[in-house]
Amino acid sequence: KGADKEAFDYLIKYKSNISFYWIWEEKNGKELLKDFVDKYGQTVYGEYGIQVLGNVYRAEGNIDKAKIEFEKLVSSQNEYIAESAKKSLEEIKKKKDDLAKQRKNPQ
Numbered sequence: 001k002g003a004d005k006e007a008f009d010y011l012i013k014y015k016s017n018i019s020f021y022w023i024w025e026e027k028n029g030k031e032l033l034k035d036f037v038d039k040y041g042q043t044v045y046g047e048y049g050i051q052v053l054g055n056v057y058r059a060e061g062n063i064d065k066a067k068i069e070f071e072k073l074v075s076s077q078n079e080y081i082a083e084s085a086k087k088s089l090e091e092i093k094k095k096k097d098d099l100a101k102q103r104k105n106p107q
Contacts, residue, residue, distance in 0.1 A: 007040035018045055020052040030056060037069075047073055047081045054088060063092050 014022035023029030033056065037049045054069030066088070073085035 003040060004043045004045070007036070007043040007045045010036060010040065011045060018048050020049060023052070023056070041072070047076055047078060051081060051084065054085070058088070058092070063095060067092050 011018055014026070020033065023033045026032055033049060033053050037046065037053050040046045041050055050069050050072050054066045054073075057063070057066035057069060070085040070088045070092070073081050074089065076082040076085070
């Protein structure tokens with residue numbers, strides 16, 4: 001019902017729906033994902049979209065944007081989502097710490 005139904009309708013337009021694999025098949029897939037997260041991030045499907053968006057940012061090397069997305073998920077009621085977000089944030093912190101060390105001590 002309501003926003004959850006709208007989010008579902010948005011997702012069923014794509015053949016792989018909540019796996020969000022469709023973002024790679026669409027020419028403007030990343031923009032569609034950002035649009036989905038903006039509109040439906042608070043729905044039952046939204047956290048999955050936020051997680052994928054965080055992973056996309058991380059894969060692109062944009063760890064600051066990824067961090068923002070994962071921080072939205074650490075208090076999720078979905079244990080898998082929350083734990084995955086915490087793990088991703090730990091990995092981002094380690095990467096940032098490693099980069100800071102490299103800048104201080106270039107080889």
